[in-house]
Amino acid sequence: MSDGSGGSGMRPIRQTIPFADALRIVREAARPLDRTVQVTLPDAAGRVLAADLVAERDVPPFDRAAMDGYAVVASDTFGAGRQDPARLRCIESVHTGMVAARRLGAGECIQIATGAPLPDGADAVVMVEETARDGAEVRVFAPVHPRQHVGRRAADIAAGQSLLHAGDLLTPSRVGSIAALGIAEVTVYDRPRVGLVSTGNEIVEPGQPLAPGQIYDINRFTLGAVVAEHGGVPVPYPITADSLPALGAAVDDIIARGADILVFSGGSSVGERDLTLDVMRRKGAVAFHGIAVKPGKPTAFGHIGQTPVLGMPGYPTSCLSNAYLLLVPFLRLVARLPPHRMRTVTVPAAHRFVSAPGRHQFYTVRIVDGTAVGAFKASGDITSMSQADGYVEIPLRTDVIEEGEPVEVALFGPGARA
Amino acid sequence: MSDGSGGSGMRPIRQTIPFADALRIVREAARPLDRTVQVTLPDAAGRVLAADLVAERDVPPFDRAAMDGYAVVASDTFGAGRQDPARLRCIESVHTGMVAARRLGAGECIQIATGAPLPDGADAVVMVEETARDGAEVRVFAPVHPRQHVGRRAADIAAGQSLLHAGDLLTPSRVGSIAALGIAEVTVYDRPRVGLVSTGNEIVEPGQPLAPGQIYDINRFTLGAVVAEHGGVPVPYPITADSLPALGAAVDDIIARGADILVFSGGSSVGERDLTLDVMRRKGAVAFHGIAVKPGKPTAFGHIGQTPVLGMPGYPTSCLSNAYLLLVPFLRLVARLPPHRMRTVTVPAAHRFVSAPGRHQFYTVRIVDGTAVGAFKASGDITSMSQADGYVEIPLRTDVIEEGEPVEVALFGPGARA
Numbered sequence: 131m132s133d134g135s136g137g138s139g140m141r142p143i144r145q146t147i148p149f150a151d152a153l154r155i156v157r158e159a160a161r162p163l164d165r166t167v168q169v170t171l172p173d174a175a176g177r178v179l180a181a182d183l184v185a186e187r188d189v190p191p192f193d194r195a196a197m198d199g200y201a202v203v204a205s206d207t208f209g210a211g212r213q214d215p216a217r218l219r220c221i222e223s224v225h226t227g228m229v230a231a232r233r234l235g236a237g238e239c240i241q242i243a244t245g246a247p248l249p250d251g252a253d254a255v256v257m258v259e260e261t262a263r264d265g266a267e268v269r270v271f272a273p274v275h276p277r278q279h280v281g282r283r284a285a286d287i288a289a290g291q292s293l294l295h296a297g298d299l300l301t302p303s304r305v306g307s308i309a310a311l312g313i314a315e316v317t318v319y320d321r322p323r324v325g326l327v328s329t330g331n332e333i334v335e336p337g338q339p340l341a342p343g344q345i346y347d348i349n350r351f352t353l354g355a356v357v358a359e360h361g362g363v364p365v366p367y368p369i370t371a372d373s374l375p376a377l378g379a380a381v382d383d384i385i386a387r388g389a390d391i392l393v394f395s396g397g398s399s400v401g402e403r404d405l406t407l408d409v410m411r412r413k414g415a416v417a418f419h420g421i422a423v424k425p426g427k428p429t430a431f432g433h434i435g436q437t438p439v440l441g442m443p444g445y446p447t448s449c450l451s452n453a454y455l456l457l458v459p460f461l462r463l464v465a466r467l468p469p470h471r472m473r474t475v476t477v478p479a480a481h482r483f484v485s486a487p488g489r490h491q492f493y494t495v496r497i498v499d500g501t502a503v504g505a506f507k508a509s510g511d512i513t514s515m516s517q518a519d520g521y522v523e524i525p526l527r528t529d530v531i532e533e534g535e536p537v538e539v540a541l542f543g544p545g546a547r548a
Numbered sequence: 549m550s551d552g553s554g555g556s557g558m559r560p561i562r563q564t565i566p567f568a569d570a571l572r573i574v575r576e577a578a579r580p581l582d583r584t585v586q587v588t589l590p591d592a593a594g595r596v597l598a599a600d601l602v603a604e605r606d607v608p609p610f611d612r613a614a615m616d617g618y619a620v621v622a623s624d625t626f627g628a629g630r631q632d633p634a635r636l637r638c639i640e641s642v643h644t645g646m647v648a649a650r651r652l653g654a655g656e657c658i659q660i661a662t663g664a665p666l667p668d669g670a671d672a673v674v675m676v677e678e679t680a681r682d683g684a685e686v687r688v689f690a691p692v693h694p695r696q697h698v699g700r701r702a703a704d705i706a707a708g709q710s711l712l713h714a715g716d717l718l719t720p721s722r723v724g725s726i727a728a729l730g731i732a733e734v735t736v737y738d739r740p741r742v743g744l745v746s747t748g749n750e751i752v753e754p755g756q757p758l759a760p761g762q763i764y765d766i767n768r769f770t771l772g773a774v775v776a777e778h779g780g781v782p783v784p785y786p787i788t789a790d791s792l793p794a795l796g797a798a799v800d801d802i803i804a805r806g807a808d809i810l811v812f813s814g815g816s817s818v819g820e821r822d823l824t825l826d827v828m829r830r831k832g833a834v835a836f837h838g839i840a841v842k843p844g845k846p847t848a849f850g851h852i853g854q855t856p857v858l859g860m861p862g863y864p865t866s867c868l869s870n871a872y873l874l875l876v877p878f879l880r881l882v883a884r885l886p887p888h889r890m891r892t893v894t895v896p897a898a899h900r901f902v903s904a905p906g907r908h909q910f911y912t913v914r915i916v917d918g919t920a921v922g923a924f925k926a927s928g929d930i931t932s933m934s935q936a937d938g939y940v941e942i943p944l945r946t947d948v949i950e951e952g953e954p955v956e957v958a959l960f961g962p963g964a965r966a
Contacts, residue, residue, distance in 0.1 A: 310764055312755065336730045396663070
């Protein structure tokens with residue numbers, strides 16, 4: 131053979147698709163999950179509600195005092211002033227959690243704590259600050275109007291009101307509104323299960339000794355962290371040898387265990403993903419192989435049976451970059467989470483940035499003295515990425531960013547220095 | 549008694565401190581945790597490293613091929629061209645995870661896969677695209693210089709290099725760089741334990757029936773969600789009656805169980821926190837009681853023994869607002885997490901906003917058609933907050949924001965519509 135493709139395992143990428151097309155294809159393959167699970171309230175935050183929630187009761191369930199003071203008939207206080215107080219007889223005291231034993235009549239008042247139910251007959255509360263007390267006699271120094279300092283029944287939520295909808299992300303305040311209704315458990319969408327398969331004969335589990343020619347697995351851990359951060363459940367699979375039977379068996383097994391997407395990655399170095407492609411072609415189909423993006427060019431996407439498959443570059447930085455750019459949008463769609471929006475800062479470029487011609491480039495940078503400094507050392511270099519604060523996107527048609535030009539940096543997270 | 553303070557449980561707040569002072573006092577009381585725990589890599593993301601990490605080995609541990617192709621002696625290819633290829637004899641094939649059996653001599657090449665160790669004697673790799681093969685003869689159509697397409701040993705991490713420092717937040721890429729060193733477990737700072745005590749005779753656990761005058765607990769769930777979102781471990785305590793002995797016993801018990809801060813809150817309504825103050829005074833000290841902020845005025849802070857204590861307003865919105873404004877900064881300091889920075893948008897005010905005079909106000913808003921609409925219905929109203937997208941801060945000296953004036957909205961989270 132002299133076809134230029136070399137021997138086994140050497141198939142160069144001949145055609146790439148634009149990054150935007152790859153993202154579109156990946157997004158279109160995302161099927162929001164229909165599986166649901168029940169969770170108790172302490173586990174509900176961050177989950178996505180799977181059923182509309184209609185209030186079955188009023189919150190609060192009764193009119194109640196909004197201030198510490200005295201429940202009164204408002205008209206008894208009309209015209210009251212500091213020099214000419216209304217004089218009422220205190221007949222009872224109501225704490226929260228109690229109900230007044232007696233009905234309030236004209237000329238009477240009931241001492242009441244914030245949150246206690248308004249006694250029958252009362253229609254307002256006088257703040258304690260506007261009163262003075264001597265035995266049973268309470269002097270009221272200012273008038274109140276009906277409903278003053280009263281929290282009305284159903285003011286917060288009225289029975290029958292639609293409170294939350296299927297698809298709503300449960301923020302702390304939404305969890306609180308569910309608690310207010312007395313609901314202890316809710317139905318939420320399940321989290322997508324992401325099968326993670328690191329392939330490569332050279333790849334060794336951290337903690338194990340290295341033989342010559344071997345390196346440690348990185349991608350399974352970076353991918354697992356990204357998956358967990360964006361609402362997925364990482365389902366790691368033991369390191370799989372670079373052989374078609376081993377890979378085929380791993381795929382069958384992990385699909386049988388229930389995966390909503392399969393993510394393959396080489397170790398730190400396998401660039402071309404031949405076996406992943408072979409398995410995809412044999413058991414399913416390849417949608418694309420090769421993206422005009424840097425880093426991350428040797429990325430493949432397709433499916434096996436009904437399960438989407440993402441074949442990630444082996445280089446750790448390329449793999450992680452595409453995890454953020456392709457896997458996260460996919461995952462959040464499947465998890466029914468809102469799109470992830472990175473915080474950005476615009477700072478001057480600390481030096482000239484040169485992009486590969488005809489490549490959409492994502493350049494990792496550090497923020498140093500308020501400027502963007504390239505943090506990209508070499509392909510496959512995980513340390514530089516771990517010290518980066520974010521990335522600058524250089525589109526297809528831009529080749530050079532000059533020193534001092536403003537660049538928008540998308541920040542990786544709260545650890546970023548900007 | 550006619551001192552204007554009324555009977556039991558009625559002590560109005562006479563003095564408030566500015567919000568900035570309250571925040572300063574709370575921040576100064578935060579002691580970053582020294583307790584550490586061991587976690588395995590799959591659990592390491594989001595944690596804070598507790599010890600410096602120095603590389604004990606080179607990554608990669610050997611020179612390796614950066615491309616699929618042929619390992620060569622670079623000088624053998626000098627002057628090679630398409631019309632005048634260098635002709636080399638392929639003596640072996642090296643896959644990843646393998647080491648070449650033979651040493652490369654002049655005129656020889658070894659087929660090599662990306663990531664495989666560079667054979668002894670070789671100093672460069674020719675890309676497969678620049679070659680053609682016929683049996684053992686490989687024609688090379690372009691020259692390579694020494695080190696070309698070779699990933700150098702230690703290019704990523706050199707043994708002895710300081711990789712990460714105590715206090716570093718473990719992002720996915722940092723977890724990856726730890727994996728690269730073969731480390732399977734790391735020492736991280738423990739998460740702060742936050743004792744959550746909901747007090748109030750009227751408060752009932754969601755899922756239980758309500759008697760007259762009772763309402764469901766909300767604050768324990770909103771606080772728990774906020775705590776978990778910001779690196780803490782909520783330690784909920786059963787609902788505690790509004791009595792000094794009950795509260796005192798709860799405090800002793802929860803401190804004995806190990807809490808790094810105690811957060812009390814009334815049910816939905818107890819405004820004045822008297823008993824919490826009494827317990828703090830009896831067993832410790834009160835640093836402040838009452839903040840000139842809306843919502844959230846009736847907030848107290850102090851300590852019991854060595855344990856900081858935050859007494860939160862009972863109203864759910866006030867409690868949650870101060871959880872974001874005071875508890876989160878405290879908690880992230882104790883957890884050694886970087887400060888939380890909310891994403892913001894600047895949009896025109898949809899209507900006039902009027903602030904209470906002399907009060908620092910946080911106004912919950914929804915983003916509707918690109919404008920900020922007030923989302924505050926009534927004090928204690930949890931549903932309006934659960935439908936808010938963020939808040940507008942109106943400082944002490946500003947009383948009115950006119951319709952159309954630009955306001956900066958701090959967004960609650962990814963569910964926000966802006």
